[in-house]
Structure formats: structure tokens, C-alpha cells
Amino acid sequence: MPPTPHTTAAHRTAYRAELALDTGEFHEPRRPDCPWCGSRRLRTLLRTPDLLQHKPGTFVLEECRDCAHAFQNPRLTAEALAYYRRDFPQDTLPVRILRTRAGRGRHLAVARAMLPYPEPESWLDVGTGFGRFPAAAREVHPYTAFDGTDPSGRVERARALGRIEEAYRGRLPDLVERLRARYDVVSMLHHLEHSPDPREELRAALATLRPGGHLLVEVPDPGCWFGTLLGKWWLSYGQPRHLHLVPLSNLLDELDGLGCTVVCVDRCAPHVPYDLTGAVALRLAGRFAPVLAAPFALDHALAPLLRRTRFSNAYRVIARR
Template identity: 30%
Template sequence: MTMPACAATSGSCHYGPAPQLVLETGNTHAPVVEIWRCTACGHGVTRPEMADVSPLYAGRESEDFLARDAGWVEALKNFVVRRLARGLLAFANPAPRVIADFGTGNGMLARALAAEAGADATIHALDFFDEPPAPMDNVRYMGFAEAARTLSGKVDLLTCFHVLEHDDDSDAMLQRLLAYLRPGGTLVVEVPNVDCVWNGWFGKACANWYAPFHRVHFTRRSLRALFERHDLTILREEDICGPTFALSLAALLGVAPNSLLFAVAAGLRPAQWIAEKVTRRPSALRIIARKS
């Protein structure tokens, strides 16, 4: 078993004699996986490893692409993401001219960044596929291979939301992200929190596990240590109250995510926010850093 660097020691993570969880995924590429956690820093990994995770996303069939959103659900998410985009743009100083959303999924964040950044900025949406997921007004969509050739060292602001956890080698993945940034460029990463308070409530159904797609499971400590290993200047760390409930309820009930479950989750949102604040065990972690 490959051991990532431990956030608590000077060596590699150390795992106990048995995994924390064994999950049946129903996915043909990884039907059964194990979640192992370091006994020192708590950082988690999904095993067996996958040399190439791209088959998991063939056809944009996973929930990562949010293809089911429609009507009032889509409208509400667009409103929230527009607010998010305004906040992210404020971290890049001076105002970014070249912006990229890595692992754009359905392109919602990229479109919001384009709407908020103004005419002087160029927005790029990057993902596995050569074709965009939907019409991308005012956004330049490109696959990862093309993006690596054309955007290397040019990006002022790079966003990467719920993507870093989808690769077995976090250090290599972060290096890949940093290659896009110019010196002084800003990187914003958000990942699920393995210490989320809801892991205990929902158990194996908790959306934070999301096996086999989530390959690593960050703690606050292990995420910070990753960024520090790559000599990034950390500007801010944030606890994020993410959309855990709807996806977790769907997994618990054995149904596809739908607008009814989203409505239930929205109604429970105040209670979710309070619980995460009181326990300091948020559903997601966000870190904003600057490249030297």
C-alpha cells in the first residue's frame, strides 16, 4: 500500500491492521473499496489504488456533473454560486485577467465567474472531455490535455472545487494545479472533510465518503500540510457547510438525488450549519493560497 506523507510526523502515514470502512459501491471499475485512515494524522485513503481514475467519469454519468438539476433547484444553486464567485474574485489582487475552473463538472462555477468577473477577464472551464457539458456563454471550455498545453503558467486565479480528493496522488495533483498558475497567482481548493460531524450520523451513506470516486479523505491538518509541502502561502482557511444532507439521504434511501430530497436538505440547512459551527466539524474545508 502506497503511503502518503503524514501531517503529524516527519514520515509517511501509518495505517492500523484493518480499514475503517469497507464499502460496496456498485461501480464496475471498483465494486468494493476500503477506507483506511492514518493513526497519527487521520488522513484517509481509498484502496485499492487506481492508476487512472478517468474511467469512473466516462459519459459524465457520475453525480459530480449534477446533470439532474433543473427548475427551482438549479435556480437556487445558481444564486448561491454567483455569491461564491464574487467572494472568490475578491481574493485575487489585482483583479484576475485569466481565470480557470479545474474539474468544472457542469460548468456552473465557471459561468458564475464569467458573469461576475467583467469583460476584461477570460474564463476557462477545464475537465476530462473535449466537448463542454452545456452551452458555456462567455467561458472557454477545454479538455485537460489542451489546457495543459495552452494555459501553463498563465492563470491568475485557479479554482478547484471537490476535485483534489478524486486522485490517489494528492502531491502530484497539486503540482499539476500549480503548473497553471503564474507566480503570485491564487489557488482556491475545497474538499470534503473526513472528520465531518455527519459521518457518524449517516455512516457508510454519508456523501463525504462517495466511494469509489473520492480517493483521498482530508483532515484540516492533512490539507494544510499538503499546501505547506509545496511552499504555498496560505491566505485563508475556511470551514464550509456543504450540501451533504441531500446526497447522504439519497444514499441512505438507495435512490437517486432529487428535488424532494434537496428541499428536505434545504429545510434542515440551519440545523446543519449550527451543528457544524458548534462542533467545528464542517462538511467541507476550503483553503486559499498564493503561489510564490
């Protein structure tokens, strides 16, 4: 529902009050080691403010020199993360650009990636939001029952709209006992980067799968060369809302350690051509929309080439339990 003048004025009043907050209290203590491999050889990738909502605070993304895992350090507390995710500006240009990866065409392509495998009877979409992916995926898998999880009330709205059959509000690790061994497919589409503990999410996802079921993961690729080229203006860094960016090799090793068989790795198809457009939109704070025509055209013209190089901005993994 679009904001009304009344709600917009109320939000602005609240934001003015929040500008006086001590943002140092928003963070947990800085950790001296990598949360993925334990190495203490860390380097700072970037420091940035909130470029989407312009709420107060500065955020640091660090990278492990040994395993290349990138993570927010110090990390936001749960309460602070909820604050930065609240009132997310869905109608700003940068967010609309981000949502191009969540359009119907993209969702259909992801759903088709599961066609080579047995037709699933049941599918759980983790972090489903308003259920747009299940709504599109049903066109490809018409005999599949789609359910969804989400920490917010959006998942209940998705059920009310008929996009999913069962709605589970909360984090998947907290729901796993209710959902154990229930699904043939579990999808996590641009979800792990928002999780405080990606490994916990992966273990929970596998626990909800039936033996022989498939886990479908799609995430930003922290090895994408656009990150180096654009720095804090790269949309996929997503500070302060992205807590972890997992390199492909780390995810593959983790799935292997959990007893999975990786049946598909794709660094081409998940690429969405929005990197240059998003950087310009962030730099201009969403103003001067006509200026975006040139980077938009360049993103799309280069996409067939870039998706086959390390400029590809996302990857997809399908693993069988």
C-alpha cells in the first residue's frame, strides 16, 4: 500500500527524532575473527552510510583474507536491524532497480531451473515476502503445493492472496521442528545475505527437506568484479541490511560437509543487469531519473558478455539431500 501524506509526515517526524540516536548502541561488539572459518586475518572492504534510506549510522563490511567471506563487522543488533528494515522505501529508484531481480520473468526462470529434476509435490520458499515467487513458479509447476516463511506479516498477506497454501511467520531455524522432512524443494532466493547465521539457515533448510529433496539457493556473488569497481555504490553490498556475503566455494564446501550432492552450479543465468544503473541511482539519491537511461542501456547491452565473466553479480546452487 503506497504511503499517504499523513504517514509520510509521521515517518519524517520520527526520522528527525532518530537522527539524535546514539548509533553506537546499534551494534554488537566487533568480532576479531571470521564467522565462517575463524581466521583473524581480516581486511576492511568498505565503510558506508545507509545509502537507501539515509538513516543515521556508519557500517563496515570486512572480508576474510583466508576464505574471502564478507560480513558486517560490527554487526547490527536484532533491534537495530529491524529499525533499518522498517519503512523500507519501496518506491525509490534504487529499490525499484533491485526489484528487477524479483520480477515475474526472473521468477519464472528460477522455477524452470528445477524442471530437470523430479516434479515436487511440496515446495517451501524461505523469506517469501508477499509470495511473488511462488505465484510465478506455480505456472511452471502447476501440481506443486507452495508454502512460505517470512519474519514479517507479509507472508500472511501472501496466503490471503492465494499465492501460497501455508504461511509460517518467523525465521526458518525457529520453525524447523514443525516443518521437519516435509518438502521436496526448499528455495532461498537472495535470503542468506540477510541472515545473522547462514550456516544455521542451511542446516534448517536441509532438515525440512525429505530425503532426495533439493535445496535451491541464489545469492549475490561477493567475488563479482563490480564490487571492486563500484565500492560502496554496488547495490549488492546492501548495507546495512546485508549481514553476510558468502563466496561460492565456501557454500559448496558447507553443503558437502552437510552431506549434500551439488547437482547444479550456475554463475551466468542469475546475473541481473542493474549494477551500473544502481550505482548511479544511489549516487544521485534516486533523483534525475533521465540520467539513468545511459547506464541502463549499458547494463543490458553488456549483460550477454558480463554474465559469462566474473562481472556476473549472483550465483545459483542446487543441491540434493
